Amino acid sequence: MSAATQHHDVVIVGGGTAGLTVAARLLAAQPGLDVAVIEPSETHYYQPIWTLVGGGVFDREISARPEADYMPAEASWIRERVLDFDPEARVVTTDAGARVGYQQLVVCAGIQxxxxxxxxxxxxxxxxxxxxxxxxxxxxxxxxxxxxxxxxxxxxxxxxxxxxxxxxxxxxxxxxxxxxxxxxxxxxxxxxxxxxxxxxxxxxxxxxxxxxxxxxxxxxxxxxxxxxxxxxxxxxxxxxxxxxxxxxxxxxxxxxxxxxxGAPDFIARSALASDAGWVEVDKHTLQHTRYPDVFSLGDCSSLPCAKTGAAVRKQAPVLVDNLLAHRAGEAPSARYHGYSSCPLVTGYGKLILAEFDYDGVPTESFPFDQSQERYSMYALKAYALPELYWNGMLRGRM
Ligand SMILES: Cc1cc2nc3c(=O)[nH]c(=O)nc-3n(C[C@H](O)[C@H](O)[C@H](O)COP(=O)(O)OP(=O)(O)OC[C@H]3O[C@@H](n4cnc5c(N)ncnc54)[C@H](O)[C@@H]3O)c2cc1C
Incomplete structure (x- = not known):
């Protein structure tokens, strides 16, 4: 087997919602860390707004922005597609034939x-x-x-x-x-x-x-x-x-x-996969159950939560804390409890904001009964959350 053609402290597979958020948070927490993101797409999509695009509220173009505008300047962006993982050798292989070595790996390539x-x-x-x-x-x-x-x-x-x-x-x-x-x-x-x-x-x-x-x-x-x-x-x-x-x-x-x-094919057939094909991680620490240098979050992980960007928002800080603790030789101590959120649009101008954890217990953010339809929650989804996403979450600020 040939040696890795390049090497980074942390390699992130997938520069979507989770990958960009984790990259930004890692670099904010530890400036100078050598972080690479492997992501083939030139465009990033804010998928939650597609519900309102399908309903005729917005044009689809509102969901698409250049990936380059959100890739942290300090990160190395490898514009390739990962084909394979070798967690024993700590190397991933891309479709361009590159072999990228890492100390820690974060896998967040979404769902297929x-x-x-x-x-x-x-x-x-x-x-x-x-x-x-x-x-x-x-x-x-x-x-x-x-x-x-x-x-x-x-x-x-x-x-x-x-x-x-x-x-x-x-x-x-x-x-x-x-x-x-x-x-x-x-x-x-x-x-x-x-x-x-x-x-x-x-x-x-x-x-x-x-x-x-x-x-x-x-x-x-x-x-x-x-x-x-x-x-x-x-x-x-x-x-x-x-x-x-x-x-x-x-x-x-x-x-x-x-x-x-389902899980992306290249993950499902890899050594990282659970029986169901997802990246097999501990549901609280987000660390791989067999390869401690590997972490995962978002849609391709085995986390038994609802697969949403809102869940990623809560997973990312836990993953970053635990990955940095692991690098420092400490045990991971941050915990994710399965938070997810589902803004249930019930009509134009109406929304029920469901928020809950692994056990299906409501974990609501507002001091009112969120199971009632409200215009304020619709406005949150249509106008406030996209801004918070582009300017806050992807920048590692929330
Ligand atoms: C219609 C719809 C409505 C939604 N509504 C909501 C909502 O209201 N609220 C909410 O919170 N969430 C919502 N979501 C879900 C949310 O968009 C996803 O859960 C979130 O984007 C998951 O983030 P991720 O990083 O895991 O995956 P993604 O954001 O999908 O990113 C995965 C990235 O991995 C890259 N990739 C794939 N294969 C490879 C490879 N081989 N090598 C390298 N990179 C690769 C992709 O190009 C992509 O950029 C909605 C989704 C849809 C489709």
């Missing part, structure tokens, strides 16, 4: 969208009424088809895999309902939500409020249903019953698909 896991779906989002808020390339199609539908059926899916932002499938359902009412065609368009989950939301406090929202909006719900195939020529979506019952064939005029998701 597996469109081909649904028969007939690959390449269809963006045409024939099929749309998705889950990719920059397809998010504008949601608004295009929503604006255009006059009658028939709008169907919204939720796959039986972990997904980023578990609330996003229902948020676009509520915006669609609201939009159709404002346009005066809601009585001609059925709104159908078909989810693999057993109920509308996993945390009881918010579930109770959301069930009222669904009832008020007269949304037809089917739980424990998994989209297994689409037939674009006849505009049919086929759902299996996860409890062993009969298949459901639904004719659609608009089909909003949340693709099945």
């Amino acid at each position: 969208l597996n469109w081909s896991a649904v028969d007939g779906l690959e390449g269809q989002a963006g045409q024939g009424g099929i749309c998705s808020n889950y990719a920059y390339e397809t998010v504008s199609s949601t608004w295009k088809f929503l604006r255009g539908i006059e009658q028939g059926r709008a169907v919204f899916t939720f796959p039986p895999t972990p997904i980023k932002c578990g609330g996003a499938p229902q948020k676009i359902t509520y915006l669609a309902d609201d939009h159709l009412r404002r346009r005066g065609v809601r009585d001609r368009v059925e709104v159908v939500y078909c989810a693999s989950t057993a109920s509308i939301f996993g945390v009881d406090k918010y579930r109770r409020s959301l069930e009222k929202v669904v009832g008020r909006k007269q949304i037809e719900t089917h739980f424990r249903r998994n989209l297994i195939a689409v037939r674009p020529s006849s505009r049919e979506a086929i759902f299996e019953d996860l409890d062993g019952g009969q298949e459901l064939v639904v004719k659609y005029d608009l089909l909003h698909v949340v693709p099945p998701q």
